[in-house]
Amino acid sequence: MMALNIKKGSSSHAAYDLRDPNANVEERHTLAVIVENEPGVLARVIGLFSGRGYNIDSLTVAETDHEGHLSRITIVTSGTPEVIEQIKAQLGRIVTVHDVHDLTSEGPSVERELGLFKVTGAGDQRVEALRIAEIFRANVVDSTLKSFVFEITGAPEKLDAFADLMRPLGLSDQARTGVAALARGV
Template sequence: MYITPQAAERHTLSIVVDNEAGILARIAGMFTARGYNIASLTVADITEDHAVSRITIVTNGPPAVIDQIIAQLDRLVPVHRVTDLTELGPHVERELALVKVQGTGEHRIEALRLAEVYRARVVDATIASFVFEVTGTPEKVDKFCELMREVGLVEVARTGVAAIARGREAV
């Protein structure tokens, strides 16, 4: 009997941890040891006393693999909780990118026009280039970068996804 493999799904995980040395390495090591990919990773402390941090990881895998990742993360000692924001439901994801574009003449005008459409801000400008700051969903940032390739994209620096659940409760 042939069993069809399950399609990989994109999941955004929010992991609340004690802010201690080595926790990020332990989490990244868990992904590496098991062959799981991290598409995006961001970390920031979330308490006034800097004792607790939130790690946001975007990963891909079939549901069984995502469940296994969550279970393994939950077993790590300094982890307070793991929330699969994708499974939870409505949540907000944003990413920031700095996009350097070179160009003169029509390419320069087109880059500025596209930046206006995507609500990207010019944060640096020279005679021959711009650096734009664009924020939004990862898909919006991807599309902006794709369009800028046609007018002179030089390089991109991205922050990774920051995400939070919608609603009144903390998760």
């Protein structure tokens, strides 16, 4: 690793802001991994990430072929292009992995996430929460005199924006499914 030649007192910025401008930038990638549906497969896939210090931003798993005993693991992760390539290669080496698709680099894809948001409040806050929910096309799935539970589906950024707007109105709890994604077209 190359040492930084910085003269003492030459910068008022923190050291972590002194990145090489020519270095690769971290990218967010959505990976679809087709695996055998058997005990321990998910642990092996997740172990690959934790053992190498890679972060998982979102993870969803479901059986997609009952007859063929196959499941689909959708993983959203971030890293430099080299790290993403290394993750895909290492996933492909796991015996129970049948296929690895990088939906981000293979072309357009559709990503959706489901979220449940509990908003607690009274008076004008309740009215405002309902107004915002209508704008976001969120459904009220539970209502009491003191709270609402909203259900919303969309891109992760949409759910983030909804949560940000509901926070000052009394967002008290949330549950999110993680990203489900498919490639577009044929």
